[in-house]
Amino acid sequence: MNSPDAPKPDATPAATPATDADLDPFRLQSPETLANPYPVYARLRQEAPVYFSAGYNGWLVTRYDHVAAGFRDPRLSAKRSSAFVTKLPEEVRQRLEPLRRNLASWALLLDPPEHTRIRSLINKAFVPRLVEGLRPRVEALVSDLLDAVAPAGRMDVLRDLGDLLPLLVIGEVLGVPAEDRHKLKGWSNALGGFLGAGRPTLEIAGGALTAVAELEDYFRGVIASRRQSPGSDLLSQLIVAEEQGTILGEQELLSTCCMLLFGGHETTKNLIGNGLLALLLDRSARDELRASPMLLGPAVEELLRYDSPVQWMSRMALEDIELDGVTIPKGDRAFLVLGAANRDPAQFPEPDRLDFHRTDIRHISFGLGVHYCAGAALARMEAQAAISMFLRRFPDAALASGGLTWRMNPGVRGLTAIPVELGKEKAST
Numbered sequence: 001m002n003s004p005d006a007p008k009p010d011a012t013p014a015a016t017p018a019t020d021a022d023l024d025p026f027r028l029q030s031p032e033t034l035a036n037p038y039p040v041y042a043r044l045r046q047e048a049p050v051y052f053s054a055g056y057n058g059w060l061v062t063r064y065d066h067v068a069a070g071f072r073d074p075r076l077s078a079k080r081s082s083a084f085v086t087k088l089p090e091e092v093r094q095r096l097e098p099l100r101r102n103l104a105s106w107a108l109l110l111d112p113p114e115h116t117r118i119r120s121l122i123n124k125a126f127v128p129r130l131v132e133g134l135r136p137r138v139e140a141l142v143s144d145l146l147d148a149v150a151p152a153g154r155m156d157v158l159r160d161l162g163d164l165l166p167l168l169v170i171g172e173v174l175g176v177p178a179e180d181r182h183k184l185k186g187w188s189n190a191l192g193g194f195l196g197a198g199r200p201t202l203e204i205a206g207g208a209l210t211a212v213a214e215l216e217d218y219f220r221g222v223i224a225s226r227r228q229s230p231g232s233d234l235l236s237q238l239i240v241a242e243e244q245g246t247i248l249g250e251q252e253l254l255s256t257c258c259m260l261l262f263g264g265h266e267t268t269k270n271l272i273g274n275g276l277l278a279l280l281l282d283r284s285a286r287d288e289l290r291a292s293p294m295l296l297g298p299a300v301e302e303l304l305r306y307d308s309p310v311q312w313m314s315r316m317a318l319e320d321i322e323l324d325g326v327t328i329p330k331g332d333r334a335f336l337v338l339g340a341a342n343r344d345p346a347q348f349p350e351p352d353r354l355d356f357h358r359t360d361i362r363h364i365s366f367g368l369g370v371h372y373c374a375g376a377a378l379a380r381m382e383a384q385a386a387i388s389m390f391l392r393r394f395p396d397a398a399l400a401s402g403g404l405t406w407r408m409n410p411g412v413r414g415l416t417a418i419p420v421e422l423g424k425e426k427a428s429t
Helices: 031-035 038-047 064-072 090-095 097-103 114-126 128-133 135-152 157-162 164-174 178-195 202-228 234-243 249-281 283-291 293-306 376-393
Strands: 050-053 058-061 154-156 312-317 321-323 326-328 333-337 419-421
Touching (some): 114 249, 114 376, 128 135, 135 164, 135 376, 154 157, 164 376, 178 202, 178 249, 249 376, 283 376
16 A cells, blocks of 8 residues: 655756656656556666656655665655645645645555554554455456446446445445445545645645545544444554554544545555456466466456556755766755666566566566565455456457557556456356
8 A cells, every 4th residue: 555655846856957747758747658658767777777867856766676775775765745745835835735634644655663653553454364255255346346336348447447346345344334435536626636645736735625525524423433432443543543542543543544545545546457457468467377377366466567657756865976977965855766677677587578477477566575565464454355356257259449558657657547348258267
């Protein structure tokens, strides 16, 4: 349940002269690059592995070894919620303060020991034994979602499966009433649009502000209900932790709920969407996976590497840091580009090829170190269920005619829709 985050708008590092983003030789913000960043990542790894982007106001780190080291370097801080609003006009900063305050208590935007305190509570809900116990329920949800679209003979894989399944699952884990889970989608999508944006506009920031305000109001009601009637869900456990003083007050409790919703939805949604897209585009890989179900686990790992749903994570330099002969000045931001690291040929031979038989697939799509995604096992299991059951039920599915549109979001990689003709349905056995 990792999350990317948006670079500081309109900031220029003291050590590097400002340049117009349109003159960027790598065209990082062009629609073509956002739709397919991998050729540009290859150039960056080769020509400028530590590169300052004026458009994104930060340093892009693209080689696998550098990115892996960056996650473990205590000089690169995850505590950066203020960076979202620092360079904005005072009036705008004041208006966005509730959003900044909510993000300031997200564990993924904290360093130890604050991070450790909250993370230790979350970890208890995502141990492998408990996650595996959810598999029958997740498979039942997938079956229901596929049942709903089968009669029409077509579906939008993202809307009808990728978007809904993670919402239903994280809602169940948190303890959100079943009848309310549909409400979560818009709020989560608004946060994703803000946190992954290269240059969040005031409109995008305003959408995230509204989402946070409505989420906090909603969770206040659910929390009040759980205080009266505790359950076995994660939210009830977090309430107990707050009452015992491990979680420090209502704001931290509300922020943690928002973070869990976003993390449990956005990453998994795009893992399912990007993964099924890759298989729909590669018939031989799809046929191999259908013929050899034992490849499901390695296949999901390879799909995570091949087209990572989270493309970057940022860190703040606490001091001047030299990397590959380049100095990242104190106070500047380093973007650890997971998508580029996962295609580094120094780590993965023939990185642009989808290969379910890789013997060493240490991708970093879920991060590394203390901020490794707490919900990684759950995301994997959901993707395994969604992908395997879709392929088994609709072996002849094909992309519908017409082009695909990628979200113009450099940090969160996903499509706006994946229309599919389902073809002949395979009878249940």
